[in-house]
Amino acid sequence: MARLSNDYSFNVQTTAPGQRFLPGTAGFRRASLALFIASFLTFANLYLTQPLLPLLVDEFGVSPAASSLTISLAIFSLGVAMLFWGTISDAVGRRPVMFWTMALAAVPVLLAPFISSFNQLLLIRIAQGFLLAGLPSVAMAYLGEEFDSRALGLAVGLYISGNSVGGMGGRVISGIMAESYSWRVSFMVMGIIGVVGVILFYYLLPPSTHFKPRSAGLRTAVVAMWSHIKNVTLLKGYGIAFFSMFCFVGIFNYITFRLSAAPYNLSPAAVGWLFMTYLAGTVSSTLSGRFIDVAGSRLAVVLGALIALCGVVVLLLPSLWIIVIGLLTFCFGFFAVHAAASAWVNKQARQSKASAMGLYLVCYYVGGSFGSTGLGFLWHYWSWPGVTAGLVIALVIVLLLGLSLQAAREQVSKIYSRI
Structure with missing residues (x-):
């Protein structure tokens, strides 16, 4: 009974000073659960307008490409803000930045139901993206600092x-x-869920014990970013992030319009349930954590890209059930790629991990922003076959970059020795 109390109490000090979290320990469970909740809130809010796009087209009289700006601008704002929050966390700590940005991000969500124009909604989404950036720009650095290397892939x-x-x-x-x-x-409900999640995060996440403050000055940030940009290994990881997210956001934006129209005519709720295909990503990201620890990130990226490519090709078929299978396949592959590429960058960054992961996520979300609206032009002129062509090209680039990761690894020591 005493052991149960120690493992699950709300006392955040769950590990001895100097000890990093290992699988099976109370600290590992608490930190993993807290970051899972925070990750859930971030991405639930970031993409909540995706099944609503046809409704926004009808209510505000905008085009499908214009309605996609509720996704594109939020993602772009989040991507740009990554650099800001990552640098701040290098100076003040990981936990405070994650908590306060999550708490403040609930405000624009709760204000959204009271807007009266499409432009106001876009401003709300920009504010959301800027604040939601605090968690993903810092979480990977927290993981790299507080979790033992034997647990990092799983975490x-x-x-x-x-x-x-x-x-x-x-x-x-x-x-x-x-x-x-x-x-x-929809916005009001997500805002309420966000407030509850922030409270749980505050009580669950253990404090940082391996964080070492660094100057938040502009010069320090620029030097750190430049060192990452010179690292060929990291650049390839950033390219994988850009093109994979380009596909991910675009595919779900325009499958929404495809299935809302004839002959499918799915309702908003039915389209929403279609996103249950994300469960394949939940499984693959967890499995890939173990796979990465055993076989390495390169093979995980290559296999994930091939699986995602198969899913895109399957989506050309007209049957609704085949489309669901295609989305499941794509999600499985995409999340394997993302888990492998982010773990690769985290391991290869020898210093300023927050800024290294921030730059990874800038590329990741800017890629999503481009895919969200950019693929809209292909949808306008060539419908779903045009979108498919764009997706195939981007995934082939991901595959080629994944194949090149192993060769680039040898250059890491030389690059950082010159800094």
């Missing part, structure tokens, strides 16, 4: 699984609320 996989559950949950919740009530209620 990253569990964190990434929170991404998939959050992205799925936010879309499902918003779709159901929109059909039962309105899209405004």
Whole structure:
């Protein structure tokens, strides 16, 4: 009984000073759960407008490409803010930045139901993206500092699984609320869930014990970023992030329009349930964590890209059930790629891990922003076959970059020795 109390109490000091978290320990469980909750909230809010896009087109009289700006601008804002929050966390700590940005991010969500124009909604989404950036720009650095290297692959996989559950949950919740009530209620419900999640995060996440403060000055940030940009290994990881997220956001944006129209005519709730295909990503990101620890990130990226490519090709078929299978396959491959590439960058960055991961996530989310609206032009002129062509090209680039990772590893020591 005493052991149960020690493992699950709300006392955040769960590990001895100087000891990093290992699988099976109370500290590992608490930190992993806290980051899973935070990851869920971040991505549930980031993508909650995706099943609502046809409704926004009808209510505000905008085009499908314009409605996608509610996704693109939020993602772009989040990507740019990565650099800001990562640098701040290098100076003041990981836990404070994650907590306060999560808490403040609940404010624009709760204000969204009261807007009266599409431009106001876009401003709300920009503010959301800027504040939501605090968690993903810092979480990987926290993982790298507080978790033992033997647990890092599994911890990253569990964190990434929170991404998939959050992205799925936010879309499902918003779709159901929109059909039962309105899209405004979707925002209100997510805001309330966000407040509860922030409270749980505060009590669960152990404090940083291996964090070493660094100057938050502009010069320090620029020097750190430049060192990462000179690292060929990291650049290839950043390229994988850009093109994989380009595919991920774009595919779900425009499958929404495809399935909302004839001959499918799916309702917002039905489209929302379609995002349950994210469960494949939850499974793959967790499995890939173990796979990365055994076989390495290169093989995980290559296999994930091939699986995602198969899913895209399957989506050309007209049957709704085949489309669901295609989305499951794509999600499985995509989240394996993301978990492997992010773990690769985290391991290869020898210093300023927060800024290294911040730069990874800048590329990741900027890629998603480009895919969200950029693939809209292919949708406008060539419908789904045009979108498919864009997806195939991007995934082939991911595959080639993944194949090149092993050769680039040998250059890491030379690059950092010159800094």
